[in-house]
Amino acid sequence: MTVRRRTFLQGLGAASFAGATGLHAFSSDSAAAQSVKAPGTRPIPSTGEEMPLVGLGSWITFNVGNDPLLLDASAEVIASFLTGGGRMIDSSPMYGSAQSTIGYGLGKLNYPAAAFSADKIWTSSPSNGRAQLAKTQGLWGVKRMDLMQVHNLLAWEAHLKMLQDLKAAGEIRYVGITTSHGRRHRELEQIMRTQDIDFVQLTYNVFDREVEGRLLPLAREKGIGVIVNRPYRRGALIERFAGKPLPPIAGEIGAKSWAQILLKFVISHPAVTCAIPATTRVDHVKENLAAAVGPLPDAAMRKRIAETAANA
């Protein structure tokens, strides 16, 4: 993210840098920052840039309008996410005021360089895409977005061409395309086979696993990064397992909650670059980031998790 004001860390204290992972972290309390274990990372296939496995979505959670109390609460979530070692924050013009909320939160942090800005073009008009990008940059408060995606394949031919041109001109860093809820996978597959894209965003969780068959292997084959939305089915999976005892495999993979088991399942797939659960709570941000710390399940464990979840 190219920041509007390069006052990285001003007023926030020292930065720590997890050199092995390429991950930035910052905090007003440098000692506390050093005590936070950085989440694991995976390289973006097209560049090798390391990306923490857990990102931050914004669907519903950051659509808080002009409410000052909720704006500050959202800013705390963003601060906690970045302090904890997270980078990718994802939004869309479709998400109400989420973009301006993110801009508010980043502004309070003086636009930390570690933040990785991911947003979308969401308009059926091929000619409106460029103007929408400019508005998005204004709401985020940045001059250059890291990743721009075509939202839900909407008018994707024109928008993707526009984004690829902008990437070539250095105005954005990555391009991608998104879908959700398992929709339009055949068309998405065709795009992945024929278009030059850095990322694909899709729905994947312990129950929505259709993408394991073709799309995730194809992403690996083509060197396309994968961003996973709805890792908790918008909270439904958390509710489903609420109050149920943790299975034995939790201890084997260092998971302290069902949420972490579910998230570890998602991010342990070798094709996945980053999962982007959304939340309004600081403790959930920390819990999500912690899921990317420590061991991840291998293929056999993933199979056990899926079986355990299905029977729980």
Add this chain to the structure above:
Amino acid sequence: MGDWSSYSLADFLLFSPRVYDRMFVLLNQDIWPAQIALLAVGLIVVVLAYRGNAFGKRVALLVLGLFWASLALVFFPGRYQAINWLGDWLALAAGLQAALMIGLGCLPSSVFAPRRLDRFSHAVALSLLIFGLLVYPLIAVVAGRGLEGAEVAGAAPDPTAIATLGLAILLTGTARWVAMAVPIAWCVFTGLTLWTLGYPEFWVVPLVVVGLLVAVLRGE
């Protein structure tokens, strides 16, 4: 959007109950003590409607028209648009409703002609007016959100739409149906919104529409 059958109502919901509740809390803080004036005006409208003469209906139309204008100018573009990109379109619909009602209230028209309503239909009309203009703010209290989250006719759309439907029953001719279109559409929209948000009282506003339709059909 390829497969519409894969969508649920929740996929179209952009905000959480927390945000929706806070929207009314902040609105009430900003307009206080205008709520008292709105309730007082609402009481006058109920009395005028009860008397049932043309003057009373005309004043009621003008007042509720101004209420819709308030929604078109303040609530939808200033509050609702901040959390739902449909806000500006809803403001346009509210503006059309305001123009319609003020127009009906100003122009000489047969819509004020005495109308034979059976007692049930008349009772429904007055009940909707009383409920929308005077009682609806208490829903927030009953639902546990407190008076600070109350929705008052003239400032919030749900009670305004309910009261408008009550008044529409008392009108005659085509004007009745035209005056009902936007409020009915809003009642369906808000019922679906509250249901998706998980509000236990989601059924209240749609029930108003059902009562309205029964009253209108009996009175035809």
